[in-house]
Amino acid sequence: MTFASGYLLDVASGQAAEAEVLHEIGDKQILDWHTLWRPSLHQGLINLAANEGSRASPPQSVHWNWQEKANHPSQIWAEGFCVVCGGETQGMMLVNLVSQHARLPGQEGKHLVYVDYVETAPWNRARLHNPPRYRGVGALLMRAAIDKSFFEGYKGRVGLHSLPQSAAWYESKLNMTSLGEDPSKQNLPYFEMSTEQAIRITGRRSS
Amino acid sequence: MNLKYSKQWCLEMAQLEGDSEVSAGVRFLTQQQESLQQTPSDELPRGASVFGRYVNLMRRKGSLGIRELAKRADIEVSEVESIEAGIETPGPRAIYQLANVFSVEPTKLSKMAGLTRANDSEFDDRSLKFAASSNPNAELSEEERLALEAYVRYLTD
Secondary structure (H helix, E strand, O other): EEEEEEEEEEEEEEEEEEEEEEEEOHHHHHHHHHHHHHHHHHHHHHHHHHHOOOOOOOOOOOOOOOOHHHHHHHHHOEEEEEEHHHHHHHHHEEEOOOOOOOOOOOOOOOOOEEEEEEEEEEHHHOOOOOOOOEEEEHHHHHHHHHHHHOOOOOOOOOEEEEOOOHHHHHHHHHHHHEEEHHHHHOOOEEEEEOOHHHHHOOOOOOO | OOOOOHHHHHHHHHHHHHOOOOOEEEOOOOOHHHHHHOOHHHOOOHHHHHHHHHHHHHHOOOOHHHHHHHHHOOOOOOHHHHHHHOOOOOHHHHEEEEHHHHHHOHHHHHHHHOOOOOHHHHHHHHHHHHHOOOOOOOOHHHHHHHHHHHHHHHOOO
């Protein structure tokens, strides 16, 4: 089911490429993960070792298994999103509306969209494949999470636990508020987006 | 829903994203480990949240506005809003009044709201699965309607 239409930056050509955000992680995405993502990740790790040496730290999502994630019993209340461009899955995200609540001062306990997992295809990650194929996959997925939040009446509030390698994206570029490391989630840094931040990033006129 | 994200916004954000890593979520867990990591007390919707979704769906199923439901149940509009938002655990009177409107046993709604202890894992499982199926603002989808009907059957059996 199409959630939104947008664009990615095709790095090789420097042109915009039409993309779709789908409100599902379907069989096609799992097939892409098996047949495209995993071989690309394998090659990417070889590239990484060649570029950064054998002590290079691998992507912290290297062991993620999207087939397990999408079908895990704990995900009965999860909703999947993905970005498709050029007929291939460029990124996937699982969100849920019930497991977490807002933590920002003044917003404590309010509903938010919690991003359980988000990841882009290995060929879109510059550390693994340089240059990457597309840029902007993470932005489209975050935009979908924000719009989902507005649609649900949660006023754009979004929360997530970032992998440490990704913290700069959420804090410095999306300007989400860092609420520190969370001992209940492997000490991952927790970030939250307020209504005001969501409006600023999306250009919405109001909530 | 088919939103349109402008080319300008997408390309500006793509430039902003650059070569950033954008992953989020817990690390290095197998499925079995993830199961063990799940701590029901803080991961699962409970009490007010489940009850709020139930009230929201039942109201929409009956094509009732919040004011109309508040009037029929003889409770405050603000209380219905708080209940649906999962902000407020409903009091015994509100539960009783809403049970009458929805033709459900008050004791079952009381369990759902967490006022009385369920002591019934099946009740919990069904409540959680039901809570996961709803979408507070949209019209009832076929999936939501089926989930609600199954849940109501369970509550009224």
